[in-house]
Structure formats: structure tokens, C-alpha cells
Amino acid sequence: xxxxxxxxxxxxxxxxxxxxxxxxxxxxxxxxxxxxxxxxxxxxxxxxxxxxxxxxxxxxxxxxxxxxxxxxxxxxxxxxxxxxxxxxxxxxxxxxxxxxxxxxxxxxxxxxxxxxxxxxxxxxxxxxxxxxxxxxxxxxxxxxxxxxxxxxxxxxxxxxxxxxxxxxxxxxxxxxxxxxxxxxxxxxxxxxxxxxxxxxxxxxxxxxxxxxxxxxxxxxxxxxxxxxxxxxxxxxxxxxxxxxxxxxxxxxxxxxxxxxxxxxxxxxxxxxxxxxxxxxxxxxxxxxxxxxxxxxxxxxxxxxxxxxxxxxxxxxxxxxxxxxxxxxxxxxxxxxxxxxxxxxxxxxxxxxxxxxxxxxxxxxxxxxxxxxxxxxxxxxxxxxxxxxxxxxxxxxxxxxxxxxxxxxxxxxxxxxxxxxxxxxxxxxxxxxxxxxxxxxxxxxxxxxxxxxxxxxxxxxxxxxxxxxxxxxxxxxxxxxxxxxxxxxxxxxxxxxxxxxxxxxxxxxxxxxxxxxxxxxxxxxxxxxxxxxxxxxxxxxxxxxxxxxxxxxxxxxxxxxxxxxxxxxxxxxxxxxxxxxxxxxxxxxxxxxxxxxxxxxxxxxxxxxxxxxxxxxxxxxxxxxxxxxxxxxxxxxxxxxxxxxxxxxxxxxxxxxxxxxxxxxxxxxxxxxxxxxxxxxxxxxxxxxxxxxxxxxxxxxxxxxxxxxxxxxxxxxxxxxxxxxxxxxxxxxxxxxxxxxxxxxxxxxxxxxxxxxxxxxxxxxxxxxxxxxxxxxxxxxxxxxxxxxxxxxxxxxxxxxxxxxxxxxx
Numbered sequence: 019x020x021x022x023x024x025x026x027x028x029x030x031x032x033x034x035x036x037x038x039x040x041x042x043x044x045x046x047x048x049x050x051x052x053x054x055x056x057x058x059x060x061x062x063x064x065x066x067x068x069x070x071x072x073x074x075x076x077x078x079x080x081x082x083x084x085x086x087x088x089x090x091x092x093x094x095x096x097x098x099x100x101x102x103x104x105x106x107x108x109x110x111x112x113x114x115x116x117x118x119x120x121x122x123x124x125x126x127x128x129x130x131x132x133x134x135x136x137x138x139x140x141x142x143x144x145x146x147x148x149x150x151x152x153x154x155x156x157x158x159x160x161x162x163x164x165x166x167x168x169x170x171x172x173x174x175x176x177x178x179x180x181x182x183x184x185x186x187x188x189x190x191x192x193x194x195x196x197x198x199x200x201x202x203x204x205x206x207x208x209x210x211x212x213x214x215x216x217x218x219x220x221x222x223x224x225x226x227x228x229x230x231x232x233x234x235x236x237x238x239x240x241x242x243x244x245x246x247x248x249x250x251x252x253x254x255x256x257x258x259x260x261x262x263x264x265x266x267x268x269x270x271x272x273x274x275x276x277x278x279x280x281x282x283x284x285x286x287x288x289x290x291x292x293x294x295x296x297x298x299x300x301x302x303x304x305x306x307x308x309x310x311x312x313x314x315x316x317x318x319x320x321x322x323x324x325x326x327x328x329x330x331x332x333x334x335x336x337x338x339x340x341x342x343x344x345x346x347x348x349x350x351x352x353x354x355x356x357x358x359x360x361x362x363x364x365x366x367x368x369x370x371x372x373x374x375x376x377x378x379x380x381x382x383x384x385x386x387x388x389x390x391x392x393x394x395x396x397x398x399x400x401x402x403x404x405x406x407x408x409x410x411x412x413x414x415x416x417x418x419x420x421x422x423x424x425x426x427x428x429x430x431x432x433x434x435x436x437x438x439x440x441x442x443x444x445x446x447x448x449x450x451x452x453x454x455x456x457x458x459x460x461x462x463x464x465x466x467x468x469x470x471x472x473x474x475x476x477x478x479x480x481x482x483x484x485x486x487x488x489x490x491x492x493x494x495x496x497x498x499x500x501x502x503x504x505x506x507x508x509x510x511x512x513x514x515x516x517x518x519x520x521x522x523x524x525x526x527x528x529x530x531x532x533x534x535x536x537x538x539x540x541x542x543x544x545x546x547x548x549x550x551x552x553x554x555x556x557x558x559x560x561x562x563x564x565x566x567x568x569x570x571x572x573x574x575x576x577x578x579x580x581x582x583x584x585x586x587x588x589x590x591x592x593x594x595x596x597x598x599x600x601x602x603x604x605x606x607x608x609x610x611x612x613x614x615x616x617x618x619x620x621x622x623x624x625x626x627x628x629x630x631x632x633x634x635x636x637x638x639x640x641x642x643x644x645x646x647x648x649x650x651x652x653x654x655x656x657x658x659x660x661x662x663x664x665x666x667x668x669x670x671x672x673x674x675x676x677x678x679x680x681x682x683x684x685x686x687x688x689x690x691x692x693x694x695x696x697x698x699x700x701x702x703x704x705x706x707x708x709x710x711x712x713x714x715x716x717x718x719x720x721x722x723x724x725x726x727x728x729x730x731x732x733x734x735x736x737x738x739x740x741x742x743x744x745x746x747x748x749x750x751x752x753x754x755x756x757x758x759x760x761x762x763x764x765x766x767x768x769x770x771x772x773x774x775x776x777x778x779x780x781x782x783x784x785x786x787x788x789x790x791x792x793x794x795x796x797x798x799x800x801x802x803x804x805x806x807x808x809x810x811x812x813x814x815x816x817x818x819x820x821x822x823x824x825x826x827x
Contacts, residue, residue, distance in 0.1 A: 048305050055171065055322050063129075076224070077203070135181075164245060170319050171197070175198060201221070256354070289312055347360070387419070389419070544570065603618070679694075683696030721756055749781035
């Protein structure tokens with residue numbers, strides 16, 4: 019590479035030292051380490067029989083109190099209970115998670131039994147299995163240090179015990195992994211045996227006097243150490259930053275341009291320990307900060323690192339520290355081998371003087387002198403000598419620029435192959451010329467626009483009034499054709515306050531055409547004359563099909579307060595949900611013989627009827643040689659499941675819980691598209707109408723309810739349980755869950771004791787695993803409907819299309 023010889027500045031401080039004019043010999047820069055960000059915790063729990071189950075609970079709670087709670091950042095806790103059981107918890111409140119363990123009378127004793135050792139001695143040599151667990155923990159720490167997504171985390175290795183496990187402490191003592199914090203928390207009264215065996219801090223679990231200090235130790239960050247065994251890749255360009263005063267935002271701008279620059283950035287899966295070199299002055303000392311490349315985490319790690327250092331105001335005088343910064347800058351520029359981008363932030367131009375220092379600068383070196391002062395003020399004494407010396411030759415990429423955040427962000431030429439265009443002249447304010455002709459043109463334009471606006475608005479009002487007038491004339495004309503004597507309708511006090519009423523004369527019910535029969539109501543075919551009330555609430559083109567149309571009319575056997583509440587909830591749900599492809603609409607209601615009859619969207623059949631048809635076909639005489647499994651249209655079933663998940667996901671997005679998700683409430687169109695109905699119990703999760711021992715709670719179908727529903731606790735995860743029972747109906751082809759139980763009290767007691775529907779006859783193992791996830795006793799562990807929808811989208815593509823059950827579009 020050819021060498022360009024230029025007379026470069028020695029940016030030399032004319033600093034004043036009290037009582038003498040000598041330049042002292044300055045030490046090299048001191049390394050300033052970045053802190054780790056976040057935590058991965060590995061906890062080994064092992065206790066003797068001397069610790070009972072209640073003391074075991076206190077030991078876990080003591081560790082939970084020492085860790086962050088209700089924080090914005092989640093921590094992954096990898097618990098090992100002895101050598102028999104382990105669990106991983108990712109949470110921002112460990113105390114809350116541990117309390118859920120305590121509430122599970124089956125799960126918590128399992129943890130205690132797994133952590134017990136056979137001996138009660140306060141010093142023990144562990145079994146090979148437990149020693150293997152200790153080695154596994156350190157292996158996992160080593161793996162974390164080799165991954166870009168976890169290398170910057172603090173790895174906390176904690177021993178929870180009540181004795182001195184000699185083999186384990188020996189393994190932890192010999193740990194060589196970087197970014198690791200080793201700690202021990204003991205329930206024993208005498209910590210001496212454990213303190214003698216462990217070469218890391220040991221704390222007493224019930225030490226309330228020093229709780230705050232102990233918590234600070236457990237939550238402190240470590241100085242980040244780049245792993246020694248990582249194979250590093252180097253970028254094509256090096257970046258150096260020298261600052262005479264430390265400014266976080268300025269240095270972060272340089273780091274961002276380096277991260278995004280094509281010639282400096284690296285692969286997202288690689289790591290490099292010396293990505294950006296920077297030297298700063300802080301508290302009268304020259305510090306060196308080396309930021310690593312950590313893939314996609316580089317920006318967040320660098321930002322957290324720089325924010326951890328307190329911002330220091332610039333020193334007004336020329337000091338020896340500034341002279342060292344300038345000298346180090348010139349030294350790095352002269353010694354650079356690779357393509358190099360070098361920044362020097364000059365706080366005070368008076369401290370830097372140009373001298374006749376001759377140095378060789380390679381053409382691959384790009385220098386940026388960033389001035390805090392206005393460039394016009396320093397041009398004569400600083401910039402012009404550099405021009406005369408050839409430093410700012412137009413063929414060389416060296417610049418003197420103003421310390422302007424907008425320029426550094428938008429016009430930086432560092433780490434890029436293309437130089438953006440920069441405005442050369444400063445912008446001047448523009449004033450519109452004041453001429454009479456321009457004023458007249460503006461007045462004419464305003465007059466024309468105002469005339470058009472008033473005319474358009476007037477036309478719209480006239481059309482609206484005319485349309486209303488025509489509707490009134492048509493109504494009066496129709497009334498004139500009717501008999502003169504009208505019978506006053508009998509008003510029902512129970513329904514006088516309900517919205518969405520349709521006049522009874524506009525609804526015809528065909529009592530001879532029964533669509534469905536239930537315990538408290540029957541559904542008949544009906545005919546609606548005119549518009550349905552829902553059309554006034556949902557203004558969409560596709561709603562026109564619900565005018566002068568066939569409908570399904572639900573006629574109850576009686577109408578009391580519970581039925582009124584259900585209708586109120588259906589109407590409120592429809593107002594919130596409006597229109598969705600997989601939700602059946604409530605069109606309105608009418609009063610027939612003091613009974614409130616609901617008008618529903620007419621569909622082809624419900625899911626129960628469809629499953630019974632499949633069952634008859636699948637289990638018929640096998641003369642053709644086909645097995646029952648080959649006759650079941652699994653692709654259609656999985657499509658229906660996917661559409662149910664899509665509809666319930668939309669309901670949950672409106673902060674509503676369905677509470678009655680069963681196969682009978684899933685309607686199918688002629689094209690076998692699923693539509694969810696039965697919104698009589700749909701409302702907010704914390705609706706007081708469904709509190710424990712409430713009247714509305716007794717009307718819910720107990721076979722489909724989650725255990726927490728029996729005490730009045732509902733959430734979106736309660737619908738996940740019901741969805742699992744609905745899948746049992748589908749893959750058993752219509753069988754009722756818990757068929758062997760008849761009385762509701764028996765069903766409730768059985769569910770509370772942990773019974774769930776069995777593996778359906780026609781269900782695959784993969785699908786049954788999804789069903790089992792819906793039956794988790796902890797609500798937080800059940801999947802939501804976004805996860806279920808994604809799971810069944812994959813499932814639906816794994817089955818062939820059975821031509822015998824092709825939808826009839």
C-alpha cells in the first residue's frame with residue numbers, strides 16, 4: 019500500500035502546571051471494564067434429613083428474597099434438586115413462582131424428596147450422580163459464555179444446602195469460567211464446615227440483620243470478561259476514539275455508526291473482543307474502554323456499558339491528561355496497519371497547536387477531528403495551518419468537523435464505502451415576497467375552495483334529509499294500507515329496557531321446522547322482515563345479507579332474570595366484537611307471548627351433528643376394506659380447530675372470556691366454516707356475576723370448566739381448558755366427556771381431584787400433547803389461543819385431503 023507523507027499536527031497541549039513548565043512522564047491508560055447485563059442463575063439444592071420440609075421451604079424463600087422481584091428484566095433460574103429432578107423458571111418475581119410450588123401439595127414434596135441426601139452428617143462426599151450435576155452446571159455456564167445471546171449475562175452459581183458437600187464445593191472452587199458469581203446459602207446453624215470447604219462467599223439463610231447487604235451481593239453486576247476460548251473474527255476496519263472529555267451520547271453515536279457501517283460490522287453470530295477502542299479522561303485519569311462485538315446484542319451492551327459511567331463535565335484548562343490523549347492519538351495514527359477510522363474530540367482548540375511533526379500516514383487511515391467550538395472561530399488558528407500543511411488535501415479522507423449530533427448521525431463517512439452528500443452552504447431563512455398580485459391570487463384560491471366546500475356540504479345534507487323523508491313517506495303509505503284499528507301490543511316489564519328489539523310482526527316463526535332442541539330452549543326456522551338491529555351497530559357491506567333473510571329463532575321455555583342477564587351479555591358482546599369471520603352473529607330479539615326470542619345467524623349445522631355424521635360413516639360396515647381412520651376427514655377437522663382458535667383469539671383480544679366453549683356452540687356453514695356462538699355467558703374475566711356460589715355460575719356446563727372456575731376465577735386460560743375438552747369431543751367423534759359421571763357434584767369433585775378427559779380414540783399423540791397442555795392445573799402454564807392457532811396451523815398441513823369428505827361449497 020502506497021504511503022502518503024503529510025505534515026500532520028501534533029495536537030499538543032499548552033497546559034499550565036503550577037510553579038513549573040515541565041511535561042511529566044504519564045502512565046499508560048487504565049482499563050475500564052463494562053458491567054454484565056442481566057443474569058442466568060444455576061441453583062443446586064441439596065439438604066440432609068435434619069432439615070424438614072418447612073425449613074426447606076424457608077431456605078428457598080430466603081434465596082427468592084435475595085433476588086430481584088417485580089423488575090422489568092426477567093431472569094432464567096435453572097434449579098437442580100439433588101440429582102433426581104430439575105426445572106427451569108424464567109420470571110421477574112421468583113418469590114411468586116416459589117409460592118406456586120408451595121401451593122401444589124403434590125409438586126412441592128417431590129422437590130423436597132429429590133433434594134434429600136441419605137446421610138445427616140454436616141460433611142459429606144456426594145454420590146457420582148450429584149457430582150455429575152455439579153459438573154453439568156459449570157458446563158452450562160461455559161456454553162452460555164460461547165453464545166452471543168448469553169455471553170454478556172452474569173452467570174450466578176448458587177449452592178442451597180445445610181451441610182458441607184465436599185465434592186461439590188471442590189468442583190465449584192476449580193471453576194475457570196468468565197462472568198461467573200459463585201455463592202452459597204446455608205440453613206445450618208454452624209457455617210464453619212461449609213466456609214472451610216468453599217472458596218467463595220457463604221451466607222446464612224435467616225440472617226435478617228444483614229439482609230440488605232446480602233441482597234446487594236446477590237444482585238450486583240460483574241465486570242464483563244470476554245471468554246478466552248472464543249474463536250474471534252476480525253472486521254476489515256479498526257475504529258479508535260480519543261476524547262478529551264467523556265460524553266456518553268457522542269461516543270454512542272460513533273459506536274452506532276460503527277455497528278451499522280458496512281466495512282466495520284461483522285456477522286451476527288460472531289464475536290470480537292476489540293471492536294471499538296476508546297480513550298477518555300475521567301476524574302483526572304486517562305481510561306481506556308474496549309467495546310466488543312457481540313452480534314445483535316452489541317448495541318444494547320455498548321449502550322448499557324457507557325451509561326454505567328458517570329458523565330463528567332469538560333475541564334476548562336489544558337491539563338497533562340489532555341496532552342496524553344493527543345500524544346496517544348498521534349501514536350495510533352502513525353502505527354495503524356489495517357484500514358482505520360480514528361476520531362479525536364477536541365474540547366478546546368487553544369490546547370492543541372500544529373507543529374512540524376512529520377509522520378507517515380497510510381492511505382487506508384481516515385482521521386476525524388471533531389471540534390466543540392464553532393469552525394469559523396478556529397479556522398484561522400487551527401484549520402488553515404492544517405490546509406497549508408496538506409493534512410486536509412482533497413484526495414485524502416481527513417476531516418475537521420463540528421461536534422454536531424445531526425452531522426455525526428446523518429453525514430458520517432466512517433465505516434462506509436459511500437460518502438453522503440453534505441450541504442456546503444449554511445441555510446438562510448426564506449421570506450415570501452410581498453406583491454399585490456400574489457395576495458389577489460391567494461384570495462381567489464381561498465374563495466373557490468370555500469365555495470366548493472359549502473356546496474358539497476349542502477348537497478350531502480340535502481340528500482340525507484331527502485332520504486329520511488322518503489323513508490317516512492313509505493312507512494306512512496304502508497300503514498295506510500293496514501286496517502284502521504290497531505291492537506296495542508302488550509308490554510313485558512322484564513324486557514322493556516333491553517336494546518336491539520325487533521317488532522314481533524316483522525318476525526315469522528315456523529314452529530313446524532325444528533332446527534335444534536335443548537333443555538331450556540328450542541331453535542326454529544324463521545323469517546325476518548326488514549333490517550336487523552345489528553346492521554345499525556356494524557356498518558359493513560357484508561351486513562346487508564341480514565335484511566329480509568331467513569334466521570334461526572331461539573324460543574326459551576321461560577324468561578326470568580338469568581335469561582335476561584344472558585341476553586344482555588350477548589348484546590354487549592356483539593357490540594364489542596362487531597364482525598368476525600368465525601363468530602356467529604346475534605341479529606336481535608323479539609317478544610312473542612311474553613317470551614324473549616333471540617334471532618341468530620342461520621347456519622347449516624352445528625359441530626355435534628357433523629361429528630355424529632362422521633361417526634356413522636367411519637363405523638359403518640367395512641365391506642370396502644377402508645379402516646375407520648381412513649374415513650375421518652382429519653384435514654377438515656384441523657381446519658375447524660384452527661378457525662375456532664382464530665375466533666377465540668379475537669374474543670380474547672377484546673378482553674372477553676367465552677365461558678361456554680363446547681362443540682354444540684360451534685356452528686358450521688354450508689362450506690364447513692366454523693362460527694362460534696353461545697355468548698350468553700361471555701363477559702369480562704372479572705365479571706362479579708360469575709363470583710363463587712353465584713346464580714350464573716350454576717348455569718355453566720361443568721364438564722367443560724377448569725378447576726378454578728368452580729370458585730369463580732375466570733381468565734382467558736379458562737377457555738384454554740374448555741378448548742381441550744372440546745378437542746376431546748372432536749377426536750372421539752361426539753362422545754360426552756366424563757360419560758361415567760352423571761351428577762354435577764360428582765363431576766366437579768372429580769375435576770378438582772385432577773381428573774382430565776382420556777386420550778380420544780381417533781387422536782394422534784402429537785395432538786394429545788397439545789390437549790394435555792390445556793389441562794395444566796396452573797393457569798399460567800396453559801397455552802393461549804395465539805399459540806394454539808399456530809400449533810394447529812402446522813398440524814392442518816400434515817394430513818392428506820380425504821375426497822370422501824370434501825366440503826360442499
